[in-house]
Amino acid sequence: MKIIMLGAPGAGKGTQAEMICEKYKLPHISTGDIFRANIKNGTELGKEAKQYMDKGLLVPDELTVKILLDRVAKDDCKDGYVLDGFPRTIPQAEVLDKELTKLGDKVDFAINVDVPDENIINRMGGRRACVNCGATYHVQFAPPAKENICDKCGNTLILRDDDKPETVKNRLDVYHKQTQPLIEYYGNKGILKEVDGTVSMNEVFERIVSILG
Ligand code: ADP
Ligand code: AMP
DSSP: OEEEEEOSTTSSHHHHHHHHHHHHTOOEEEHHHHHHHHHHTTOHHHHHHHHHHTTTOOOOHHHHHHHHHHHHTSGGGTTOEEEESOOOSHHHHHHHHHHHHHTTOOOOEEEEEEOOHHHHHHHHHHEEEOTTTOOEEETTTBOOSSTTBOTTTOOBOBOOGGGSHHHHHHHHHHIIIIITHHHHHHHHTTOEEEEEOSSOHHHHHHHHHHHHO
16 A cells, blocks of 8 residues: 655644554655654765755755655565655656556555644644654654653654744745645545544544545
8 A cells, every 4th residue: 555645744744654654564754754864864965955954945856756766666665655745746746656657556545634824833843853763742742751752762852943933934835835736636636535634643543544444
């Protein structure tokens, strides 16, 4: 099963992707996590991506598509995956479709987690991230057992640079201009599923499970 998570930054794509992957035993592929791991390790890719990420802009398509295609070519992706944060532009979606078509394959579901901009600003300020293992928390809605420590790997949690309010506004603008058109793109393909992302994490997940079966 190949699943794409759509939605604004902070809508809960990563949170739901993690839950889906655990239940359906699929790899969770987040381009944002891949970029953050590269930044942490000081790679050339990380240095280039950081310039865009810090401003709330998208990393250029050529770079993003390459790392995504390399990742989905790995063995653990044979039986499917959940893409979280990719595609974010129509050209990215077109490349993915083209590559899958070559393999006689396709995306099965595009799940749009719908959350209005007003709720997003709140969520991002409270988000805490583990750069070591990619886990995500929220100071109010999903706190870790020990303040600022990752439950899964024990690393210290951070407030992402791009989760500061000025950058969040830019990211929302970028989302509306460049990413939102994907809702229509996948709607036209007949695989779009809309879920209300303003309810609790477990309620969102129940709705997704009812879609995926
Ligand atoms: P995205 O991957 O779409 O950027 P995240 O999954 O990281 O979003 O979620 C953004 C923040 O909101 C995180 O701190 C997360 O813990 C919190 N969150 C996710 N889903 C919900 C929800 N349904 N209700 C309240 N907070 C949520
Ligand atoms: P995320 O962790 O999904 O919120 O992504 C964080 C940042 O990484 C985004 O604001 C972009 O700068 C960059 N990024 C992640 N995925 C993509 C993508 N598919 N295309 C372009 N930039 C991306």
